[in-house]
Amino acid sequence: MKWKQFFTPVKSISSSEAKGMVEQDGDDVILLDVRQPQEYEAAHLPGALLIPLGELDERLDELDPDKSIIVY
């Protein structure tokens, strides 16, 4: 099963493309900030959800798999 992640493509998008997605379909887009809390506190994308990378595995239930997730 772990092999599956290697075959699931993660598309890279530019910040302007990300902004366009949020503006067009904001309710169905999650901006996911995986940095550390102090980095988030200093500046983050408006509306971003903070889940530090080290906690992501345990907090997947906070993410809706039906939504587009933009990770930074």
Add this chain to the structure above:
Amino acid sequence: MLSGKGFNKLYNMSGGIKGWQSEVAIGDADRGLELFDGALTTEDALIIGFGLETGLRDFYLSMIETVTSEEAKKMFTMLADIEILHQDRIVELYTEVSEKPISKEEFLAKEVLPAMEGGLSVEEYTSRFQPDMENEIDILSLALSIEAQALDLYSRAAQNATKPGVAEIFLTIASEERTHINHLTDYISRIS
């Protein structure tokens, strides 16, 4: 980590936050959420939102008396007037969701929170941006930052909402804030 675990619409934003060319928000993930502690219903959420719009309008009105240049006074007057439109939109939303609509006057009579839009205080906004309150672009940039902070606050409030319908109403207000940001951005582009 997310790929292969049921998350199929994944995107990596290249360049991270450094590549983001728009407004950012500040503060920890819980910042300002205490303002919504009493939001047990969609109506509560809207009343709180209205109070925050009122707080921002009061700030702009107070600045009209503070600044000296006519251009700055006009700018703060325009921003204060825009907040009336935002308040009206919240009253409209209230009418849409509530079985007992109330008038704008009744909204205004309710307790106004000791904070303004975005959940930061006037001092926090001004110390963060240190705007020249006599400069039109600085004033508009401050307004833009406040709207971005508001978008952030409502989005986080939606993420934390547990009562039926409350998350949806926060997302609706957040969407309104996104529209406000676009209007302000367009306006800044036109005059700068």
